[in-house]
Amino acid sequence: MDTNALIDIVHEVQGQIWVDRVNETYRMSHLCQWVSTFHPDKLPCQLDGTFHHGAFNAGMKMVFSDNTTWMVRFLCVGMALNDYADEKVAMEVTALNLIRTSTVIPVPQVQAWGPAARNPLGLASSVQDAKTLNMRLSMTAC
Numbered sequence: 001m002d003t004n005a006l007i008d009i010v011h012e013v014q015g016q017i018w019v020d021r022v023n024e025t026y027r028m029s030h031l032c033q034w035v036s037t038f039h040p041d042k043l044p045c046q047l048d049g050t051f052h053h054g055a056f057n058a059g060m061k062m063v064f065s066d067n068t069t070w071m072v073r074f075l076c077v078g079m080a081l082n083d084y085a086d087e088k089v090a091m092e093v094t095a096l097n098l099i100r101t102s103t104v105i106p107v108p109q110v111q112a113w114g115p116a117a118r119n120p121l122g123l124a125s126s127v128q129d130a131k132t133l134n135m136r137l138s139m140t141a142c
Contacts, residue, residue, distance in 0.1 A: 014077050015076060015077055017077075018076065018077035018123070019058075021122065021123060022051075022058070022074070022123055025121050025123065026047060030121060031047070031060075031121065032044065032045050032046055032047065032062070034120065034121055035062050035070070035072055035128065036064075038111055038112040038128055039064055039068070039111075041066075043064040043065045043066055043068070044064070044065050045062045045063060045064040045065070045070075046062070046063055047060055047061070047062060048061045048062065048063045048069070049061050052071075053076075054073075056075060056076060056088070057073040057074065057075055057076060058073065058074050058076050059071050059072065059073040059074075060072045060073075070111060070128050070129060071108065071128070071129055072126065072128045073126065073128075073129075074123050074126050075088065075089055075116075075126070085116060086115035086116060086117075089113060089115070089126070090113075090115075093110050093113045096108065096110055096129070097110060108129035109129060110128070110129045111128045111129055112126075112128045113126060113128065114126060
């Protein structure tokens with residue numbers, strides 16, 4: 001596949017600026033305050049560990065004061081076309097909800113999500129879901 005080296009550099013720089021912004025938001029305690037607004041009881045939370053990187057998302061494990069654990073995932077800037085970033089997240093949320101309600105496949109429950117424009121931290125589209133820890137799937141032959 002042909003790529004445009006200049007565009008690749010732009011995306012790399014955008015991505016690094018975004019990572020710096022996420023780190024600064026956490027350092028200033030704004031990230032935990034924002035995530036707490038989505039908890040039904042508005043409980044405080046804290047970051048447990050560091051970033052978990054996927055192909056398109058950066059996730060952070062957040063633990064609330066009642067030991068409830070959520071994974072907060074942000075679409076990494078520069079990893080998806082900006083024009084379709086919010087659509088990508090909306091489709092992912094729709095797919096998770098469809099799988100959860102229509103099958104017995106265990107998937108995380110989406111607690112909150114939103115497009116970049118509704119994120120007051122300016123950190124891109126996000127999904128917050130209940131983290132299913134130590135989930136084990138067993139496979140049986142048909």
